Amino acid sequence: MEFYTNALSHVLSFGPLTAMIGATLLGVFIGALPGLNPVMAIALLLPLTYSMDPLVALAMVAGIYNGSMYGGAIPAILLRIPGTPASIATTFDGFPMADRGEASKALKIACWSSAIGGIASAIALMTMGPMLARVTLFFGPAEYFWIAIFGMASVAVMVGSDPVKGIMAAVLGLLIGTIGIDNLSGQARFTFGQTWLLGGLDLIVVLVGLYALPPVLQLAEKCDLKGLSAAQLKLADVPFKKGEIRGLIPTWLRASGIGIGVGILPGAGGNIAAFLSYNAAKNASDDPSSFGKGNPQGVAAAECGNNADNAASMIPALALGIPGNVVAALVLSALTIHGLQPGPQLFHQNPTLVGGFMMEMLITSVLIFALGGAVATRVFAQFQRLPGVLLVPTILILMCVGVYVINGRAIDLWVMLAAGFAGYFLEKVNFPLAPVILGMILGPMAEQSVRRALLISRGDMTELVTRPISAVLAAVTVLVIVWPLVKMVRRRRKPAEQ
């Protein structure tokens, strides 16, 4: 408890508090603009946080993450355009509600559900994170090697439609992570005589390119010259019926549980949490046929589920140093930017920071109640009147300024562009990008851990699988990789046999 009371006094100081309020508003705004997403926004933000206090930087990440997950519901309800992938399920009942003149009510439900899901998730993070960190004190280099491989493998096989492409993406990330001077031997690898490559490719530069440029190029392709008209964004107030809000409580509880469970699993994101919560609400309903036709329970389940995924996804990231999704990977990047090593030692060496970040995830969820209300929603909806073609250059400028200020080098801008164009085409051929980033983050940890383990065992490879914890982790990792491949082969054989 002292862990959190100490952290709270820091979090409630001027800097982190204003950062949380500003970033939550910014997050709602980003989520409300189709084409922009939280990953892109946080990737753009990270380079700017170099000179900031880590708690302020993390407050901004927390605010944008929680705020944008709610913001995505605004166009999903008003226009049936999901602002973020996690708000696809919100369109099912949100838009039919808006269609029959209940847009304001649907937005209120989305706002409250997002806040409740976020609060439940933050409480899960605050209770389970420190417990998991305590377990990891028994880990040695061999265990860390397997944890890194497990994290990458599970994300690689779960995201995208083809596990082979997922694993290939992770290996590509690992390979990119080897560029530069090898810390253990001093050998320069894949530098081609270029001094700017000696320090390796900057993670943030590649990340901004991979995640921010493809949506910008897609916006350019869509070529929206008009934006929305004022008439399309008109909202009328519809009062709640008696007992209607109380009826949402079981849905909120169920969706919070599902979202937290999905968040802890590596590779599964807010969109999966929203779909599962939506389906669970539909199955539990007395009138499942009303779902998809404007049932408020559908909006509540989807929005509560996708926000309940947020803080829970930070549990393995903060406790083990293993990011379960790209936003968690970005949080780890934010920590490394400030010279902090993610993992169990973080809880012992920087309790104020870890506890503070957890509190920030909680406070920004509460802020959605206050900042995401009907008035704010009306204001944010107005930004959709901006023509999409004007967003293309403005985002590109933000990307460039963010990347340039990291090292003050023009070459980084070209690396960012190259990564972005590669990312655009790779996404088109169903090649998942998240494992590339995870590979870049976890690669150095995996390599150093395996080499340390082999140094300790004097080159005995069996050391990697003979300790009880490492043996279990190795078995689980193999299972995680092999099982989807077996399933894929079986699926292929079935139609052939038929």
Add this chain to the structure above:
Amino acid sequence: MEKRQDIVLGLIFVGIGIFAAWMATSYKGASGTYPMVLGLVLTLLGATVSIKALRQPTDQPRALVNAPAKLGTAALVSAIYVALVIPLGFYTASFLLVLAMPLALGFRRLVYALTVAAVFMSLIYLVFSVLLEKPLPRELILSLNAVGG
């Protein structure tokens, strides 16, 4: 379409893998083993993707680019912008980009674009140069003025 794209994708990764493994042979000791293993695994996975695609009985259509002309324009203007950031200066190049990109994509409301450019660039200046004091590429126009003065 999908089949051909996957075959090419697999072959590209076979190439990257072989190249990485070959490069790694020149690195001393354990520092070469790890990238060599990764290179070989990548080669294997790339070959698997290609072979899988080759054996696929059907070929689904999958567009690599939805609007080639718009994408090409955006890519070209982005590249020109990045090339001009250092010689022209950050603010000059960025202001030109906010005007040029929408115009190149077919937006014809120049006053609207100018207003957005002015408001956005003022915000960027306030945040990055005044508030955060980040050093950005120097403006050519200021250097010319200094020389002229």
